[in-house]
Amino acid sequence: MNNIPNRQVICETLLELAKDDRDIMVLASDSRGSAAMAPFAKAFPKQFVEVGIAEQNIVGMSAGLAHSGKKPFVTSPACFLSMRSIEQVKVDVAYSQTNVKLIGISGGVSYGALGMSHHSVQDIAVARAIPGLAIILPSDRHETKKMTEALVKYDGGAYVRIGRNAVEDVYDSDDYPFEIGKAVTMREGQDVTIIGVGETVRVALDAADRLMEEGITCRVINMHTIKPLDDAAIIAAAKETGGIITVEEHSIYGGLGAAVAEVVVQNHPVPMKVIGIPDEPAIAGKTAEVFRHYGITSENLKQVALELIKK
Numbered sequence: 001m002n003n004i005p006n007r008q009v010i011c012e013t014l015l016e017l018a019k020d021d022r023d024i025m026v027l028a029s030d031s032r033g034s035a036a037m038a039p040f041a042k043a044f045p046k047q048f049v050e051v052g053i054a055e056q057n058i059v060g061m062s063a064g065l066a067h068s069g070k071k072p073f074v075t076s077p078a079c080f081l082s083m084r085s086i087e088q089v090k091v092d093v094a095y096s097q098t099n100v101k102l103i104g105i106s107g108g109v110s111y112g113a114l115g116m117s118h119h120s121v122q123d124i125a126v127a128r129a130i131p132g133l134a135i136i137l138p139s140d141r142h143e144t145k146k147m148t149e150a151l152v153k154y155d156g157g158a159y160v161r162i163g164r165n166a167v168e169d170v171y172d173s174d175d176y177p178f179e180i181g182k183a184v185t186m187r188e189g190q191d192v193t194i195i196g197v198g199e200t201v202r203v204a205l206d207a208a209d210r211l212m213e214e215g216i217t218c219r220v221i222n223m224h225t226i227k228p229l230d231d232a233a234i235i236a237a238a239k240e241t242g243g244i245i246t247v248e249e250h251s252i253y254g255g256l257g258a259a260v261a262e263v264v265v266q267n268h269p270v271p272m273k274v275i276g277i278p279d280e281p282a283i284a285g286k287t288a289e290v291f292r293h294y295g296i297t298s299e300n301l302k303q304v305a306l307e308l309i310k311k
Contacts, residue, residue: 005036006163007034007103007105010103013144015040017149021152023069025062025073026041026073027051027073029076056085059088059100067096076103078105078108079106079120079123081104089159104161106164107123107161108161109277109285110163110287112289113286121282124250125251134154134228136224136226137198137224138160147180151180158180163198163287165287170202178224182225184221186222187205187220188217192218193237193241194245196221203296204301211302235263244260246260246261246274248275260272273308
């Protein structure tokens, strides 16, 4: 069982890369602890900036650093980074084409009992509408390491969302190719496709195992990059499996499901089902409790798949 949260993996990866790349910088909004960036601040104090609780300022400062040739990584709670500072993200990062990596920590419903004010289940919808901003949600520690390495080399703005706690591994190791904008087919299948992102990829894989017990082969796609989206993988799934289910830790409006549906309806319409948070304030509770409440479970995905296949 994995005991390392993705936020810790980002810190460890940046620590290693910063030894040879002094342009890498980390900025925190009174969040070095929750972002697991305290080791980086200690090791590279001249490459770390503590801004305090000032989300708009941290984005503006990171854009200025990027203009001077630095590679800033902003670490701040996703609920605030994606909402409170969205104008700075739109203008200072995206419109100004600055090389800023925005790391939204404790995303989705990670803050659990703190409720709607601390949940970030609209962030992908907002970020998708901003031109020139990549959007990535890694599924486990291995993918988080690969993603961080890729982001250091990636010249452009990006919004990354990670959860708070350790998540079950999806990959056996980090010995696999990772490319921003290129989906990963985790399982092959011909009867139906489940597309997951972030922590829901594990749920999708477990659902595929349940369906296999029923004699149904389920394709599972890890759509780690929601923008730029891998249209080809979606179109192939629509043509080859005849039905698509998306599952996400996000509102059913404007996120992964909407992005996939836009591709499907314009290229190869097939039956679809979008699983996520409905149009209501998400309930307060632990992540597993919230997932169960809204059917973000392998058992529910199995039932949804069976019903979709009947159509």
